[in-house]
Amino acid sequence: MNVGVGPVVFSNTEPLSLIAGPCVIESEEHVLRTALAIQEIAGRFVFKASFDKANRSSLTSYRGPGLAEGLRILGKVRQLGIPVLTDIHEPSQAASAAECVDILQIPAFLSRQTDLLIEAGKTGRAVNIKKGQFLSPGEFAHAADKVASTGNDKIILTERGSSFGYNNLVVDMRTLPRLAATGYPVVFDATHSVQLPGAGAGVSGGQPEFIEPLARAAVATGIAGAFNINLPILAQIMRAPGWAAAILQHGMPRFASLRTYVGADPSLNDVIAFARREIQGAFTWDEVRGYRDRWKGTLIVKGILHPQDAETAVALGVDGMIVSNHGGRQVEALPASIDAVPAIARQVGKRATVLMDSGVRSGSDIVRACALGASAAFAGKAFLWGLGALGEDGPGYVVDLLIEETQAALGQLGVHGVEAARTLTIRHPGALQLHL
Numbered sequence: 001m002n003v004g005v006g007p008v009v010f011s012n013t014e015p016l017s018l019i020a021g022p023c024v025i026e027s028e029e030h031v032l033r034t035a036l037a038i039q040e041i042a043g044r045f046v047f048k049a050s051f052d053k054a055n056r057s058s059l060t061s062y063r064g065p066g067l068a069e070g071l072r073i074l075g076k077v078r079q080l081g082i083p084v085l086t087d088i089h090e091p092s093q094a095a096s097a098a099e100c101v102d103i104l105q106i107p108a109f110l111s112r113q114t115d116l117l118i119e120a121g122k123t124g125r126a127v128n129i130k131k132g133q134f135l136s137p138g139e140f141a142h143a144a145d146k147v148a149s150t151g152n153d154k155i156i157l158t159e160r161g162s163s164f165g166y167n168n169l170v171v172d173m174r175t176l177p178r179l180a181a182t183g184y185p186v187v188f189d190a191t192h193s194v195q196l197p198g199a200g201a202g203v204s205g206g207q208p209e210f211i212e213p214l215a216r217a218a219v220a221t222g223i224a225g226a227f228n229i230n231l232p233i234l235a236q237i238m239r240a241p242g243w244a245a246a247i248l249q250h251g252m253p254r255f256a257s258l259r260t261y262v263g264a265d266p267s268l269n270d271v272i273a274f275a276r277r278e279i280q281g282a283f284t285w286d287e288v289r290g291y292r293d294r295w296k297g298t299l300i301v302k303g304i305l306h307p308q309d310a311e312t313a314v315a316l317g318v319d320g321m322i323v324s325n326h327g328g329r330q331v332e333a334l335p336a337s338i339d340a341v342p343a344i345a346r347q348v349g350k351r352a353t354v355l356m357d358s359g360v361r362s363g364s365d366i367v368r369a370c371a372l373g374a375s376a377a378f379a380g381k382a383f384l385w386g387l388g389a390l391g392e393d394g395p396g397y398v399v400d401l402l403i404e405e406t407q408a409a410l411g412q413l414g415v416h417g418v419e420a421a422r423t424l425t426i427r428h429p430g431a432l433q434l435h436l
Contacts, residue, residue, distance in 0.1 A: 001183045003126050003154050003224075005102045006083040007044045010156055010185035010224040017225040019085060019128075019187065021048040024064045028073045035077045046103065047077050048085040048227075055089075055109050067093060071100040078102070085128060091119035098123035108132045108160055108192075111143045121150030128156040130189065133163040133197075137178035144184055155184045158227060159218075161193035169195055171214055176221045185224035190215040192227075285312060292317045302357070305340045307347035310354075320353030323374065338369060345373020363405025367413070371424040 002011040010017050020038050025031055035047045051070020053063045064070055070086070078084045078100065087105035088097050094116075097104055104120045106113075108130040120127045127147050131140045144155050157179045161169030171193050179186045193214055194207045215226055255262075255271050262270045283303075292299055302322040304310050313321050323341050325334040337358040345354050356369040357378035369377040379402060386394030406418070415421055 001153065001185065003156055003185050005046060005126055006081070008046050008083055010187065012180045012185055012222055012224050014224070016219060016223070017187075018042050018045040019048050019225055019227045020045055024050045024053050024062065025070050025073055028076065031073050032076060032080075035080060035082055039080075039082060046083045046085050047074075048105075049074065050087050052089065055107060067096065071097060075100045088116070088120065091115045094119040094123050098125045102126060103128050103156070106130060106143070111135065111140065114146055117143060117146040118150055121147035121152040124152055124154075126154040126156060127152065128158055128187065130158045130160050130192075131175075131179075133161060133169060135162075137175045140179065141182050144182060156187055156224070157182065157184050158187040158189050159193070160189040160227075161195070163197075167196050169193060169197070171218075173217055173221060176218060176223055180222070187225040187227050188215065188218035188223050189227035190218065285316065288313065288316050288318065300353075300355070304344060305335060305337070307343045310344045310348045310352070314348050314352050318352060320355060320375075321348075322355045322357050322378070324357040324378075326358070338365075338372065341369060341372045341374050349373050363402050363407070364409040366402065366406050367409040367418070367421050368426065370418050370421045371426045373422070376418075 002009055002014065004010075008017050020042070022030065022034055031049055038045060038047070049070075051064050051067055051074070053061075065073070074084050074086055083102040084100070085103035085105055086097060086101050087107050088094055089107065089110060094104060103126045104123065105128045106117060106120060109132065110116055111129055111132040112135075117127075117129070129140075129143050129147070131137075131143075135143075140157065144157060147155050159171070159175050159179060161171050162175075164170040176186055176188065190211045191206075191208075194210045196206055219226065258271060258274065262274045288301060298319045299317070300320040300322060301313050301318050302324050303326060304313060304321040304323055305325060310321055321344070323337050323344055325337050325340075337356050341354065341356050348354065353375050354373055355376050355378065356374040357380070360366060360369070360377045360379040361382055366377045366379070379398075382398050382402070383395045386396075386398035388394070390397055410416065410418070410421060413421070413424060415424065
């Protein structure tokens with residue numbers, strides 16, 4: 001289910017949307033200046049500010065300008081074409097607030113208040129319900145049901161942490177997909193999730209150093225929006241405005257190479273599910289034999305690390321093999337690919353093509369692999385680094401750089417061409433002493 005608010009769409013399957021702004025209205029000038037600054041950085045977003053913070057820890061804490069003046073100021077933001085969100089605390093505030101803002105927010109402490117939820121739903125405005133720190137995801141669904149009972153299905157659910165003893169909140173990331181299972185868009189409020197409620201001698205404390213890692217983890221689950229990014233996060237966005245704008249407008253990078261298998265716009269969850277189905281970790285020689293029987297073209301097997309496995313592969317008719325530890329992810333205990341190349345090349349190098357993958361970062365790495373017996377080496381991450389640093393021109397730059405480095409390494413060794421490198425004898429202390 002999608003909830004559209006002006007140009008902003010909240011959807012668990014669409015690009016991430018942003019809700020941002022000061023916690024409470026301080027002045028008209030401050031609100032307008034902040035709204036325009038965020039718009040310049042982020043583009044489309046929902047502006048959030050409260051006209052009254054009715055749940056302050058201390059009686060002496062500033063609460064805001066009040067209903068009438070606060071709504072007047074928020075109306076000025078809306079006149080700029082920026083959607084506005086504010087919270088209400090009493091059923092009687094719903095109708096007045098709905099005339100001036102686009103989203104009515106139900107505070108976490110009030111997320112079970114039936115009359116408040118129903119009055120908010122009756123306005124027809126989108127309703128963002130913040131999950132009470134004392135509620136489980138299953139219990140929270142009842143709050144959405146109360147709003148939906150009015151015929152209003154423009155409902156957004158926001159996670160903001162759960163109570164963990166006194167003066168502390170924790171975030172259970174399992175909550176986010178559980179809330180998404182309701183069908184409503186899910187938003188994560190990173191800044192309030194790191195609050196230490198009442199822990200600051202009359203004010204709430206906090207742990208802002210955890211905002212960024214929690215926000216990153218939440219976004220990775222495929223949520224609809226991020227809530228109330230604070231000044232340190234905005235500062236990071238300002239240092240990389242192009243990246244931030246692209247993420248906010250187009251969403252997180254997608255796995256385009258897997259579209260054939262998991263759909264045109266696969267989410268991270270789609271990719272994980274596909275990988276779990278397809279990568280079982282139980283590939284057998286019988287399967288290799290079956291592929292060889294059905295496929296008459298060139299057959300290359302990846303993941304060989306021992307000469308005995310290399311010999312078995314050749315006996316089954318494999319044309320070549322890639323010596324690879326798949327990045328060393330298997331219990332972080334596998335040998336480096338470069339260390340396994342010499343023994344495998346000695347065993348089968350004259351009967352099959354030996355290639356090497358994992359750990360290639362430079363031209364000298366390529367020369368070393370070939371000198372130890374590989375016919376060629378694969379480089380993957382280097383191209384991703386180039387793409388990240390230089391955009392579309394990055395991979396081409398990496399190709400030129402690897403060629404230049406390879407030629408320089410060959411020249412320093414006094415040989416011409418990679419073929420000649422295979423005639424070299426180089427010292428490689430890390431080479432595994434493996435023999436049949």
